[in-house]
Amino acid sequence: MTAEDMLQKIVPIIFAGIILLSIVFSGMYIFQSASQEKKDKIAEIILSSVTPGELMQGKIIGYFVLGIVQAVVFLIFAVPFAMWKWDIPVASYVLVPETALLVAIAILGYLLFASMFVGIGATMADMGSAGQFQGMVMMLPFLPFIFIGPVLSDPSGLIAQIGTYIPFTSPGVLLLRLAVLDTWPWMQIVISIVILIVSIWIMMKLAGKIFKVGILMYGKNATPKEMWKWIRA
Structure with a gap:
């Protein structure tokens, strides 16, 4: 594979990776946003004008836009620098x-993590008092880093394929695999995307039930047992 062929494959994945990191990291602020609104008792005021579902959707869309803006600002500076420093026609590689x-x-x-963050964030009375469960949820976006070694050493191996089908690791692992594989496994890509879409739908439903109750609960962080009761209600 020539250097140009490598760039044609790697540059679009780097572009998508930057967008993924930007919007996921901005989505993590949903934790803080929901918790702060509860702490300042702003949630009650907001919910007098909108439904809990509309508030939850607004948070997800708002932080998605924030992440995209951050990615665009970064790329505005990074792309011209790459074209000047290394003489790489980034635009022609990306527009494929x-x-x-x-x-x-x-x-x-992003949609998977954001729906989870907005639901769990609504159960937290204060960011400073986040429990073990909430802390574990915040670490989920970093799970794909566990698969970096196995994916790079054997991108078609069993561990890499397992990481492709786990919803919380799928986006990161899939992008990493596509960066090193000579031929894209289209069937695995389709299965992974279907799993992601179904997982997002389920997570949105669960998050909606948790958010509706949790956003108006004050004084303590909800336990997983309490969240389960809200989901079953």
């Missing part, structure tokens, strides 16, 4: 059909 698929994977990853 594959980029749309890669960005879609990144967006699906």
Whole structure:
């Protein structure tokens, strides 16, 4: 594989990776946002004008836009620098059909984590008193780092494929695999995307039930047992 062929494959994935990291990290602020609104008792005022579902959706969309803006600002500076420093025609490498698929994977990853963050964040009375369960949830976006070694050493191996099908690791692992594989495993990509879409739908439903009750609960962090009761109600 020539250097140009490598760049044609790597640049779109780096582009999608930047978008994924930007919107996921901005989505983590949903934790703080929901918790702060409860602490300042702003949630009650907001909910007098909108439904809990609309508030939850607004948070997810708002932080998605914030992440995209951050990614665009970074790329505005990074792309001209790469073109000047290394003489890489970044625009021609990015403007390919594959980029749309890669960005879609990144967006699906954000929607999964954002729906989870907004639901769990609504159960926290204070960011400073986050329990072990809430702390574990905040670490989920970093799970794909566990798969970096196995994926790089054997991108078609069993561990890499397992990481592709686990919703919380799927976006990161899939992008990493596509960066090193010579031939894209389209069947695995389709299965992974279907799993992500179904997981997002389920997570949105669960998060909606948790958010509706948790956003108006004050004084303590909800336990997993309490959240389970809200989900079953």
